[in-house]
Amino acid sequence: MSVLATADQLAAALAARGEARSGATSPTSGLAPGLVQANLISVPADWAYDVLLFAQRNPRPCPVLEVLDAGSWESRLAAGSDLRTDIPGYRLWRDGVLAAEVTDATAAWEEHPDLVSFLIGCSFTFEAGLVEAGIPIRHQEAGRNVPMYRTSRACAPAGRLRGDMVVSMRAIPADRVADAVQISGRYPAVHGAPVAIGDPASLGIARLDAPEFGDAPVIEPGDVPVFWACGVTPQAAIMESRPPFALTHAPGSMFVTDVPDANYLV
Amino acid sequence: MSVLATADQLAAALAARGEARSGATSPTSGLAPGLVQANLISVPADWAYDVLLFAQRNPRPCPVLEVLDAGSWESRLAAGSDLRTDIPGYRLWRDGVLAAEVTDATAAWEEHPDLVSFLIGCSFTFEAGLVEAGIPIRHQEAGRNVPMYRTSRACAPAGRLRGDMVVSMRAIPADRVADAVQISGRYPAVHGAPVAIGDPASLGIARLDAPEFGDAPVIEPGDVPVFWACGVTPQAAIMESRPPFALTHAPGSMFVTDVPDANYLV
Numbered sequence: 001m002s003v004l005a006t007a008d009q010l011a012a013a014l015a016a017r018g019e020a021r022s023g024a025t026s027p028t029s030g031l032a033p034g035l036v037q038a039n040l041i042s043v044p045a046d047w048a049y050d051v052l053l054f055a056q057r058n059p060r061p062c063p064v065l066e067v068l069d070a071g072s073w074e075s076r077l078a079a080g081s082d083l084r085t086d087i088p089g090y091r092l093w094r095d096g097v098l099a100a101e102v103t104d105a106t107a108a109w110e111e112h113p114d115l116v117s118f119l120i121g122c123s124f125t126f127e128a129g130l131v132e133a134g135i136p137i138r139h140q141e142a143g144r145n146v147p148m149y150r151t152s153r154a155c156a157p158a159g160r161l162r163g164d165m166v167v168s169m170r171a172i173p174a175d176r177v178a179d180a181v182q183i184s185g186r187y188p189a190v191h192g193a194p195v196a197i198g199d200p201a202s203l204g205i206a207r208l209d210a211p212e213f214g215d216a217p218v219i220e221p222g223d224v225p226v227f228w229a230c231g232v233t234p235q236a237a238i239m240e241s242r243p244p245f246a247l248t249h250a251p252g253s254m255f256v257t258d259v260p261d262a263n264y265l266v
Numbered sequence: 267m268s269v270l271a272t273a274d275q276l277a278a279a280l281a282a283r284g285e286a287r288s289g290a291t292s293p294t295s296g297l298a299p300g301l302v303q304a305n306l307i308s309v310p311a312d313w314a315y316d317v318l319l320f321a322q323r324n325p326r327p328c329p330v331l332e333v334l335d336a337g338s339w340e341s342r343l344a345a346g347s348d349l350r351t352d353i354p355g356y357r358l359w360r361d362g363v364l365a366a367e368v369t370d371a372t373a374a375w376e377e378h379p380d381l382v383s384f385l386i387g388c389s390f391t392f393e394a395g396l397v398e399a400g401i402p403i404r405h406q407e408a409g410r411n412v413p414m415y416r417t418s419r420a421c422a423p424a425g426r427l428r429g430d431m432v433v434s435m436r437a438i439p440a441d442r443v444a445d446a447v448q449i450s451g452r453y454p455a456v457h458g459a460p461v462a463i464g465d466p467a468s469l470g471i472a473r474l475d476a477p478e479f480g481d482a483p484v485i486e487p488g489d490v491p492v493f494w495a496c497g498v499t500p501q502a503a504i505m506e507s508r509p510p511f512a513l514t515h516a517p518g519s520m521f522v523t524d525v526p527d528a529n530y531l532v
Contacts, residue, residue, distance in 0.1 A: 049315040056318065056333055067322055188454055188532050266454050266532045 003262040009035055013078065016256040017086040025088045025103055027252035029124065029140075036190075036261055037254035038065055038077070038119040039231045040087060041238060042247040045070040048116035050159030054237060055118070057156035061165050061233030063121035063190050065257075070114045077257035083117050084109050089250030096242035101250055108247050115247065120231050121190035122254055123168055125261045129183045135176045138218035145252060146170065147211035148230050152204025153195075155237060163237030166213065167195060167203060168230040171223035180226060189264045196227045203227060213251075269528040275301055279344065282522040283352035291354045291369055293518035295390065295406075302456075302527055303520035304331055304343070304385040305497045306353060307504060308513040311336040314382035316425030320503060321384070323422035327431050327499035329387035329456050331523075336380045343523035349383050350375050355516030362508035367516060374513050381513065386497050387456035388520055389434055391527045395449045401442045404484035411518060412436065413477035414496050418470025419461075421503060429503030432479065433461060433469060434496040437489035446492060455530045462493045469493060479517075 005013070012032040019026075028037055043051055048070070055062035066077055073083040084105045092100040092108055102108070109115060123146065127137055139146045146168045153165045172180050177197060185193035196202050208225060209216060213232055219225070238246050249255065271279070278298040285292075294303055309317055314336070321328035332343055339349040350371045358366040358374055368374070375381060389412065393403055405412045412434045419431045438446050443463060451459035462468050474491060475482055479498055485491070504512050515521065 049318070052315070052318050052322065053333055056322075056330055064322055067319055185532060192532075266451060266458075 003260045005035060005258050005260050009260070010258055013256045013258050017078065017081055020088040021082065021085045023103055025253070028088065028254045028256055029252060032256050034128070034260055036065065036077070036257045036259045036264065037122050037124050038257060039122050039235070040083065040117060040119060040247070040249040040255055041234060042083070042115040042117040043238065043243055044112055044245055045114040045116050047160070047243045050161045051118055051234070051238070054155070054158035054161040055120070055234060057158050058165070058233065060192060060195065060229035061155065061231065064118055065121050066119040068117040070116045073109065073117065075119060075255070075257065077119060077259050079258065083255065087249045087253055087255050089253040091248045091250050093239060093246040093248065095244060096239045105247055112245055119255060120234060121264070122231050123191055123228060124254070125190040125264060126184040126187045128261055129187065130180055133179055133183055135172060135180055138171050138220065138223070139215065142218045144215035144218065146214050147217040148213035148232055149203070149205045150212045150236070155233065161237050161241045163233065163240045165195070166230045166233045166236050167227040168214070169208070169211070169217055169225050169227050171217060171219040172226045173222055174224050177224050177226060184228065186266050187264050188266055191229050191231070194226045194228050198224050200225060269526045271301060271524050271526050275526070276524055279522050279524050283344065283347055286354040287348065287351045289369055291519070294354065294520045294522055295518060298522050300394070300526055302331065302343070302523045302525045302530065303388050303390050304523060305388050305501070306349065306383060306385060306513070306515040306521055307500060308349070308381040308383040309504065309509055310378055310511055311380040311382050313426070313509045316427045317384055317500065317504070319424035320421070320427040321386070321500060323424050324431070324499065326458060326461065326495035327421065327497065330384055331387050332385040334383040336382045339375065339383065341385060341521070341523065343385065343525050345524065349521065353515050353519055353521050355519040357514045357516050359505060359512040359514065361510060362505045371513055378511055385521060386500060387530070388497050389457055389494060390520070391456040391530060392450040392453045394527055395453065396446055399445055399449055401438060401446055404437050404486065404489070405481065408484045410481035410484065412480050413483040414479035414498055415469070415471045416478045416502070421499065427503050427507045429499065429506045431461070432496045432498045432502050433493040434480070435474070435477070435483055435491050435493050437483060437485040438492050439486070439488055440490050443490050443492060450494065452532050453530050454532055457495050457497070460492045460494050464490050466491060
């Protein structure tokens, strides 16, 4: 679909990016409702093919929304944007190890002027659809981050990149699980339908109460755990594969685009 | 979805690839019904990133089903397959110009041992869904190739690759057009919903009776022209962009995979 944002939405997105550019560090959840937010991964040009191929081979966890040209920082998903400054927080990785957290990545870009940036879809897009349908999102209601787990399911390797799939978990009331499947399934370009439902062991997850990333889960009586492929997967693979340098967004601090969620609806 | 082929389907696919390997040159339309057939484009490794990026930026005309590693010819979409021999006909391109048609690409691979092969989705997949729904496919009924047109709509360029989108046209009875949109829209990974309906001029197409590729259209009274993004687009872009060498399938001679169409259904 090619649905345009409203003037109000565009103003909200511009404000969100502008605040980040001015140094604000607050998370972006809830900003510019109805517009897509994206994960950022920037790597030296020499690594770009491996990252793009890894994403092509693992589209569920790695839905690529945009690949910028080497050295470019203005996203086509937001006119006038600047990926060096318009995200509230960044992480710098050296040889796969977290080296620094910064609120402005301009210096990192001066150090690596050939960075290729990947904007990757984020579960906020289908979560908005679930909320609209009245499906409770437990971690949102509790003000927590979504719980994420490393699975025993290996991603298809690509060049120097390899790693296991990471999933996010949402505990959904049993009588809404089918709705959650159908709604998220209508966003195949943004993680799509769940990869497993009801049995953590099927993904090699031993302890549901101890996620590797994010916060501990909130599970109400009658809830069923539902697992979606997670956008942390490519980041985890990149870290495992130890490129000399990588720049990512900080968790919860996403890139707010000008593109309505509806563009990714089938 | 991860739907497995039946034993009969797998036997039919193996037979189709085996016949091509033995030198058969007949087109693959109608072989191994229910299984995906794919377009082939192989380029020297130096060009692979540009091709993959072009596809990422133009997913409607360029739905990538698989990218093989440089120098590999066994597709993951068909165990034991050999892309050098298992397609009934190949075209060799030098500097963007058709240089030869062959039934065995082994010599081309010896000349260019670093080829990276792209398997790209084909409209056979959604056409099967249209036929199942009782929607007439005029060119099939007339035993012709589908008419294809170069449009005035530029693809997003990527590296050295650029070109205009090519579309295929199917004339559909007015009271089945909505069905055709909905059915093809459920295959977003294989061209998806139409890009235009009813007005050739909206795509810069001046003469519906004179397609640039394929055969002249068959249009019955009461039919409406419906235009889909076409897998010839990346091939046209590669030819326009003149890589030193490229290998593609010959028109109508596709790679028959072991993967059911249903895997690309949303």
